Amino acid sequence: MPLAFDDSSVLTVLEPPERTVPLVFSSPHSGREYPPDFVAASRLDPQGLRRSEDSFVDELFVSALRWGAPLLAARFPRAFCDPNREPYELDPAMFSGQLPHYANTRSPRVAAGLGTIARVVATGAEIYRAKLPVDEAERRVAQYYRPYHRRLAALLDETRVLFGWSLLVDCHSMPSIGGPMDRDVGVSRVEVVLGDCYGASCAPLITQVAEDAFRARGYRVVRNAPYAGGFTTRHYGQPRHGSHALQIEINRALYMDEARHEKLPGFTQLAADLEGVVAALAELTRDHAFP
Secondary structure (H helix, E strand, O other): OOOOOOOOOOEEEEOOOOOOOOEEEEEOOOOOOOOHHHHHHEOOOHHHHHHHOOOOHHHHOHHHHHHOOOEEEEOOOOOOOOOOOOOOEOOHHHEEOOOOOOOEOOOHHHHOOOOOOOOEOOOOOEOEOOOEEHHHHHHHHHHHHHHHHHHHHHHHHHHHHHHOOEEEEEEEEEOOEEOOOOOOEOOEOOOEEEEOOOOOOOOHHHHHHHHHHHHHOOOOEEEOOOOOOOHHHHHHOEHHHOEEEEEEEEEHHHOEEOOOOEEOOHHHHHHHHHHHHHHHHHHHHHHOOOO
16 A cells, blocks of 8 residues: 655655565665755765765665565665664764653664764764754654655565565675774674574574575675674564564675775676575575465
8 A cells, every 4th residue: 555645755665567576675774865954064074974874785786676576775874864773762962952751872872873863973983063952853753764664664564465474685785894883893894794683583594595695606694793683674573473584784895995985896796696695585485485
């Protein structure tokens, strides 16, 4: 059923000609439309603000459409509002005024400066020149965060109506070396990290098929370290209710210049390999149901 509000200014939904598999792909961190007032309020230049961006991930996974699955992507940047958090993971020190009583001010993400409204980018650099009014946090949650999750929930609901169950693949990229806000600071990372919340967010066979598909194409893969799955994976990954979720993290050095945010020649090959992974998951969901 179509939604009754227009969310096209804050997100993009790409639909296949026909939905033929119970898959939904999402890219919450590839948004690259930076509001001018946000840039003006920041102490960082535009390139500095992009350090938290999963650049081009929505393009890397666009092959999902050819396999009969929709792709949702945020248009707004993660540094502005992060939809892969609880709606109110907020740092009181960032705001002038009283946060709502239900705000989660003590999560590890907030402590790291990476809440729903981030204090820092991935390098640890402070974003803002001054405190934000609490009303600004409320506005971003209402106008950016909520529409993203309404649309994602609707896509998954539609999928379960069509197929009896759903598999969300939450698509991300990661810096090639652990940053100052990460547990693996200074460590060179493998090429792919699969996060299934240590087996809690999807059927084990789903993670195994994804891992096998990456390994067959020569990629080094680990599970759940340093990323086991963010809010999206935990929230929508409810296998007992026919809702499965898997997070995929791709090493940025495979496809982009991390300093300049420009595609490298390897982008095309990676996109082709990712289509192979998408195909493996699509074929799995045609052969097996996980209601």
